[in-house]
Amino acid sequence: MKKPRVFTLATLSMLAGVGVPAVAQEKPNVIVVIADDLGYGDVSAYGGALKTPNFDRLANSGLRFTRGYAASATSSPSRYALLTGVYPWRKNVNILPGDSPLIIPTDKPTIATMFQKCGYRTCAIGKWHLGLGRGNSNWNRKISPGPQEIGFDHSFIMAATNDRVPCVYFSDGYVVNRDPADPISVSYRKNFPGEPTGKTHPHLLKQQPAPNHGHADSIVNGISRIGFMKGGEKARWVDEEMAAVFAGEAHAFIRANKNRPLFMYYALHQPHVPRVPNAKFAGKSGLGPRGDAILEADAQVGELLDLLEAEKLDKNTLIVFTSDNGPVLNDGYADLAEELAAEKNYRPSGALRGGKYSLFEGGTRVPFIVSWQGRVAPGVSDVPVAQLDLFASLASLVGGNVPVEADSENHLDVLLGKNKTQGRKNFVVEATGRLAYREGDFLYIPARPKLPSVAWLTKIENGNAKQDALYNVADDPAQQKNLAETLPEKLRQMRDAYLDATDMPVQPLFRSRKF
Ligand code: NG6
Ligand code: CA
Numbered sequence: 249m250k251k252p253r254v255f256t257l258a259t260l261s262m263l264a265g266v267g268v269p270a271v272a273q274e275k276p277n278v279i280v281v282i283a284d285d286l287g288y289g290d291v292s293a294y295g296g297a298l299k300t301p302n303f304d305r306l307a308n309s310g311l312r313f314t315r316g317y318a319a320s321a322t323s324s325p326s327r328y329a330l331l332t333g334v335y336p337w338r339k340n341v342n343i344l345p346g347d348s349p350l351i352i353p354t355d356k357p358t359i360a361t362m363f364q365k366c367g368y369r370t371c372a373i374g375k376w377h378l379g380l381g382r383g384n385s386n387w388n389r390k391i392s393p394g395p396q397e398i399g400f401d402h403s404f405i406m407a408a409t410n411d412r413v414p415c416v417y418f419s420d421g422y423v424v425n426r427d428p429a430d431p432i433s434v435s436y437r438k439n440f441p442g443e444p445t446g447k448t449h450p451h452l453l454k455q456q457p458a459p460n461h462g463h464a465d466s467i468v469n470g471i472s473r474i475g476f477m478k479g480g481e482k483a484r485w486v487d488e489e490m491a492a493v494f495a496g497e498a499h500a501f502i503r504a505n506k507n508r509p510l511f512m513y514y515a516l517h518q519p520h521v522p523r524v525p526n527a528k529f530a531g532k533s534g535l536g537p538r539g540d541a542i543l544e545a546d547a548q549v550g551e552l553l554d555l556l557e558a559e560k561l562d563k564n565t566l567i568v569f570t571s572d573n574g575p576v577l578n579d580g581y582a583d584l585a586e587e588l589a590a591e592k593n594y595r596p597s598g599a600l601r602g603g604k605y606s607l608f609e610g611g612t613r614v615p616f617i618v619s620w621q622g623r624v625a626p627g628v629s630d631v632p633v634a635q636l637d638l639f640a641s642l643a644s645l646v647g648g649n650v651p652v653e654a655d656s657e658n659h660l661d662v663l664l665g666k667n668k669t670q671g672r673k674n675f676v677v678e679a680t681g682r683l684a685y686r687e688g689d690f691l692y693i694p695a696r697p698k699l700p701s702v703a704w705l706t707k708i709e710n711g712n713a714k715q716d717a718l719y720n721v722a723d724d725p726a727q728q729k730n731l732a733e734t735l736p737e738k739l740r741q742m743r744d745a746y747l748d749a750t751d752m753p754v755q756p757l758f759r760s761r762k763f
Contacts, residue, residue, distance in 0.1 A: 275367065275509040275646055276620065277502075277565040280638065281552070282330070282513070283545055283615075284323065284375055284409075284520035287575025289598030290542055291615045297594055298539055302550030306569050307617050311624050311665045315632040315721075316616020317686075318573050321605050321679035323377050323409065323520075324351070326572040326612075326635065331358045331378070331398070331513070333639035333656030337678045337750070345436045346408035346475050348379035350393050359639045360399025362648035363511035369401050373498045374515035375572075376405040380418070387414060387432040387480070390421045400513070404497040406485070410517045411580065413477035415468040415485050417493065425483040432480035439465070439476045446472025455522065455581060461705040463521075463580045471522050487524035490517055491544050499555050506559050509646075514552070515572075518545035521579045535594055538577065538585035563621050566645075568663075570635060571614040576604040576706050586707075601727040605703035607684040607693050607711030608727055612677045618663050630722075631662050631671040632686070638663075676749055679710060685746035689722035692742035718742060 289296045293307035294314075319329030324344045325336030332352055341351060352358060360370045372395045381391040395403035404419050414434050417424040423432060439445055444452055446464035454470030466476045468484050485493070498514050518525070523537035525544040533539025549569065556562040575596035577586040589596065602608030616633060618624055640656035641663050643649060650656060661667040674687040680703070684693040696712035703710040711717070718731045718739050732739050 276623075277510045277512075277561060278363070278368075278568075278642060278646075279510075279512045279514055279552070279565060280330070280568045281516065281549060281570070282327070283516045283518060283569075283571045285573060285575055285579070285604055286519060286542065286545070286571035286615060287596035287598070287603060288600055288610065288613055288615060289595045290519070290575060293617075294615055295598055296596075297592070298533055298535060298542060300542065300546040302546045302553065303569065303615070303617075305553060306549065306567060306619050309621060309626055310567070310617050310619025311626065311663075312628050313616040313618070313633050314628060314630050316570060316614060317632065317634045317675060317677065318571065318612045318614050319634065319636045319678065321573045321607070321611030321677070323375070323572045325678055327378055327515075328352065329655075330635045330638060331360065332356065333359065333636060333650060333654035335636070335655045335676060335678075337676070337681070337683055338655075340681075342681060344377060344379055344408060346412035346414055347383075347385065347434050347436055348408070349381055349383040350379040350397070352378055352398050354393045354397045357649065357651050358399045359642065360395075360511065360513070362399070362639065362643050362650070363646065364399050364401070366509075366646045366648045368509045368511045368646070369505045370399055370511045370513075371402040371404075371501045372400045372513045372515070373404050373501070374406070374494045375409065375517050375520075376403075376418075376515070377408045380407050385434075387416075387423055387434060388426055388428065391418065392421050394418070394421050396421060402501060404494070405515075406517070409474075409520060410487065410490065411463055411473050411521050413466055413468070413473050413475035414480070415473060415477065416480055416483040417485060423480065423483050426480065427482050430479045430481055432483065433478045435476045440478040443476065443478055445476070455524075455583065457582045459580045460578070460582045461580050469524075471524065487522060488526050490524075491526060491548050495548050495551055498552065502555060502559065502561070506561060516545050516548060518542060519575075521581045521583070523581070523583055523585070534588070535592065536584040536588045538583065539588075539594075566618070566620040566623070568638065569615065569617040569619070574600075574603040574606065574610045574612065574614060576708060578706055579604070580705075599725050601709065601725075602711060603706075603708045605679055605706065605710050606708055607677065607679045607682060608709060609691070609721055609725060610708075611679050611711070618665075620664070624665050627665060629662070629665060629668050631668055632675065633659060633662055633671055634675055636675075637672060674745065674749060676746075682710075682712065683746075683750055684711065685742060685749060686721070687742060687745055689720050690738065690742060691719045691721050691727075692739070692746055693717040693719075694743070694746065716743065
C-alpha cells in the first residue's frame with residue numbers, strides 16, 4: 249500500500265481552509281452510491297409514501313441528513329462537482345450529449361486520484377455522463393481519456409444517460425461485446441441512412457404511447473433515445489438487465505478487492521427515464537415504471553449491503569447514499585408517472601418545491617445518508633451538507649490531498665455526526681446554467697425576467713421569476729413565502745454575498761444547444 253503524502257499540497261490546502269489533520273489516518277472502504285433523479289420524497293425514511301426498505305436500512309444504520317445538497321439540479325454538473333470538488337458553473341458544465349469528450353481535466357486531481365494516492369483501489373460503476381475521449385471518438389477502439397485517466401483503476405459504465413446513445417457498456421475504455429464486423433457509429437446531428445427512429449417508426453416502440461417530448465431518435469431495445477447510433481447489435485444494452493449488470497460488476501470489484509481499501513463510485517441508473525426495470529419489479533409500486541424502478545434500485549442497495557455483510561466488510565465500509573439531482577415525473581416518456589402520482593397524491597420531492605431542473609429546494613436537496621457501522625452513530629442531522637464537500641472531507645479521513653483551487657471544504661466532523669450544529673457557511677447551487685445562493689437558512693434566487701418559469705415540458709417550476717426571491721428554507725421548505733420585500737436588508741446582504749461568491753453578474757448563463 250502506498251503511503252499517503254501529506255506534505256506540500258496538504259500544507260497548502262490547510263492554508264486554504266481545507267486542511268488535512270496531522271493524525272494517524274484510517275482506511276475504511278468508501279462507497280458512494282448515487283441514484284439518478286431520486287427525489288427527497290422517494291425514500292420512505294424521508295417520509296416518502298413508497299416503501300423503500302433498503303434505503304431505509306441504510307438510513308436507520310447511519311446518519312440521515314435532512315439538508316443534503318447536490319451542486320446542480322442536473323446530472324453532469326452535479327457529478328462534476330462531486331468528483332472534482334469544483335463548482336461546475338465555473339467551467340460552464342451543462343447536461344452533456346453521449347458523444348461529449350471527457351470534461352474533467354486529466355492533469356487535475358479528482359476524488360478518485362486522491363483515494364488512489366492513499367493506497368485505495370478505485371472503481372466507477374454505472375452512469376458516467378462526464379464525457380469520454382477527446383471528441384470524434386471511434387467507438388470500435390479504446391476510448392481515452394476516460395475514468396481511468398482521472399483516477400479510476402477500473403470502470404464499467406454507460407457513456408451518458410440511459411436515454412442517450414451510445415446504448416452500450418464500456419469496460420475500461422472499450423465497448424463491451426464490440427464486433428469489428430458490425431462497427432458502431434454515433435451522431436448527435438443526423439440519422440444514419442435507413443435506420444429507424446422513434447419519429448419515423450413509432451410502431452416499433454415497445455412502450456406506447458411514444459415519448460411525448462424529445463427521445464424520438466434511434467431505437468434501441470424497442471425504446472427510442474436521444475441521438476443516433478448504428479451498428480453494435482451485440483453490444484447494445486437491454487434496459488431490463490441493466491441493474492443486474494451493474495450490480496454484478498460492483499460486487500465482483502468488491503470481492504476482488506476485499507483485502508485492501510477500495511473506493512467505489514456506484515452510480516445507479518434509476519429512476520431516470522426510460523424507466524424499464526426488470527420484470528421482477530413490474531407493477532410492484534402501484535406508481536408505474538418510475539416507482540417500480542425505485543424499488544429495483546432499493547433492492548440493488550439491499551444486495552450491496554448483503555454482500556458487505558457476507559464478506560464481513562460492513563463494519564469497515566463508509567457508505568454515502570445520495571442522488572445526483574431532484575426528481576421529475578414526466579421527463580419525456582409517457583410512462584404514466586405523472587398521472588399515477590396525481591391519482592395517489594404521491595410527491596417525489598416530498599414537501600419541497602420544484603424538482604429536477606429547479607433552483608427551488610426540490611432541484612438540489614436530495615436524500616443524503618452516511619453510514620459507517622460502529623463509527624457513525626445512527627440518527628438525523630439538520631446541518632446542511634454538500635456533495636461538493638465529499639472530496640475534502642474524505643481526504644481528511646484517509647490522509648489525502650485536496651487541490652488548493654477546489655471549492656470543496658472539509659466537513660468530516662459534520663458527515664460523521666460529531667458536529668451537529670455548524671457546517672458550510674454558504675453554497676452556490678446551479679440549475680441549467682442559472683445560479684442561486686444559500687447561506688444559513690436562507691436561499692436567494694436572482695431575478696430572471698426573460699426566462700420561462702417552468703422547465704421545458706416537465707411542468708416543474710424552475711425558480712425563474714421576474715423579481716428576486718428570498719426564502720427561509722428551514723421555516724418554509726415548501727418555499728411559499730418570498731421574503732424579498734419583507735426583509736430588504738437581508739436581501740441586499742444575500743445579493744452582495746452571491747456576487748462575491750460567484751464573481752458573476754446576475755444574468756443567465758444558459759446557452760441554448762441540443763444536448
Ligand atoms: C434532458 C432530457 C431529459 C433528460 C435530461 C438529462 C429531453 C426533452 N429531455 O435534455 O429526458 O435526459 O436531459 O437528465 O430530451 S440528467 O439527469 O442526466 O441530467
Ligand atoms: Ca439525474
